[in-house]
Amino acid sequence: MSTTPVKVAVTGAAGQIGYSLLFRIACGDLLGPDTPVQLQLLEIEPALKALEGTVMELNDCAFPTLAGVEIGSDPNKIFDGANLALLVGARPRTKGMERGDLLSANGAIFTGQGKALNDHAADDIRVGVTGNPANTNALIASTNAPDIPKERFSALTRLDHNRAISQLSEKLGVPVTEIKKMTIWGNHSATQFPDLFHAEVDGKNAYDAVGDQDWYADTFIPTVAKRGAAIIEARGASSAASAASATIDAARDWLLGSAADDWVSMAVVSDGSYGVAEGIISSFPVVTKNGDWEIVQGLEINDFSRGKIDASVAELVEERDAVKELGLI
Numbered sequence: 001m002s003t004t005p006v007k008v009a010v011t012g013a014a015g016q017i018g019y020s021l022l023f024r025i026a027c028g029d030l031l032g033p034d035t036p037v038q039l040q041l042l043e044i045e046p047a048l049k050a051l052e053g054t055v056m057e058l059n060d061c062a063f064p065t066l067a068g069v070e071i072g073s074d075p076n077k078i079f080d081g082a083n084l085a086l087l088v089g090a091r092p093r094t095k096g097m098e099r100g101d102l103l104s105a106n107g108a109i110f111t112g113q114g115k116a117l118n119d120h121a122a123d124d125i126r127v128g129v130t131g132n133p134a135n136t137n138a139l140i141a142s143t144n145a146p147d148i149p150k151e152r153f154s155a156l157t158r159l160d161h162n163r164a165i166s167q168l169s170e171k172l173g174v175p176v177t178e179i180k181k182m183t184i185w186g187n188h189s190a191t192q193f194p195d196l197f198h199a200e201v202d203g204k205n206a207y208d209a210v211g212d213q214d215w216y217a218d219t220f221i222p223t224v225a226k227r228g229a230a231i232i233e234a235r236g237a238s239s240a241a242s243a244a245s246a247t248i249d250a251a252r253d254w255l256l257g258s259a260a261d262d263w264v265s266m267a268v269v270s271d272g273s274y275g276v277a278e279g280i281i282s283s284f285p286v287v288t289k290n291g292d293w294e295i296v297q298g299l300e301i302n303d304f305s306r307g308k309i310d311a312s313v314a315e316l317v318e319e320r321d322a323v324k325e326l327g328l329i
């Protein structure tokens with residue numbers, strides 16, 4: 001085992017996603033069995049007592065990969081020297097809300113955390129945002145961290161990506177391992193576009209394999225895009241274990257690399273590829289290697305996809321303008 005622990009900061013550590021996420025990171029699911037991790041956990045003051053209980057449990061697991069745990073409510077201290085920051089802490093929506101309704105409640109959290117990351121994180125910091133509305137919160141954090149390259153911020157659309165794979169696997173009766181090159185475009189919201197036109201099932205085109213435009217447009221896309229709301233309706237609380245699992249998948253692939261015959265969906269800063277407004281944080285198909293990502297280029301976008309991508313991008317532009325108006329960026 002290497003000796004220098006990787007410092008992983010997690011915000012909202014006493015929340016429901018935190019309760020799944022911390023144990024997965026600590027046991028090596030993120031960086032593997034040979035890399036020790038130091039957890040640096042941020043919470044608001046009233047939640048620190050509960051977090052102390054979680055730390056007792058983390059210690060009681062005696063994970064060989066857990067080098068230490070620090071907790072606190074000051075982002076300047078908790079982000080000190082962090083190599084990876086997973087920004088989960090934010091209020092979840094409840095029944096009847098859209099994720100964008102959380103902008104004013106949650107946006108301000110990400111200004112202070114962006115500044116603290118800017119001033120205290122390690123030079124190799126990568127920041128993954130799970131707290132909603134994730135894309136625009138990532139934009140707020142990045143804008144408030146001018147010394148950190150914009151490419152180091154991403155927002156979580158991996159949960160949507162995994163949901164899309166799962167739905168397709170069920171429809172076609174194939175294992176999830178046979179599905180590759182799934183793409184989520186746009187916002188982690190009901191306007192997102194899960195793209196089957198470039199996905200593959202056992203090496204063949206997924207849209208052709210489905211062969212049913214009505215199922216694609218009227219069942220698959222809304223099921224994936226509205227899965228978060230369906231879970232809230234059923235559980236009375238928003239997705240947590242699946243969100244933690246996707247947060248791990250996304251960070252692991254970012255740091256350790258995506259598979260050679262596949263790509264992943266990540267919301268990253270747009271360079272204008274595929275006509276997506278430059279500067280917003282929008283989901284794309286990306287390949288990752290050693291902590292860097294590249295948008296997959298050269299995919300043909302048909303009229304149906306163009307309309308869907310444009311609608312989700314328009315929503316992200318509106319969210320950007322709203323947080324500008326609120327003085328957050």
Ligand code: NAD
Pocket residue numbers: 011012013014015016017018042043044047088089090091092093109129130131132133134156157159160188238239240243
């Ligand atoms: P939760 O309410 O159980 O936990 C949130 C935690 O964040 C709480 O413990 C709270 O005290 C803490 N917190 C609030 N403000 C904070 C701050 N300034 N600094 C540090 N911690 C702070 O919520 P949850 O179910 O864990 O969800 C967290 C967020 O993740 C929500 O916004 C939810 O909508 C979002 N989410 C995103 C995805 C995704 O795919 N992107 C999936 C599921 C949930």
Ligand code: LMR
Pocket residue numbers: 092093099132159227228229231238239243
């Ligand atoms: C999800 O997709 O499950 C989360 O973003 C929670 C939500 O509000 O839908």
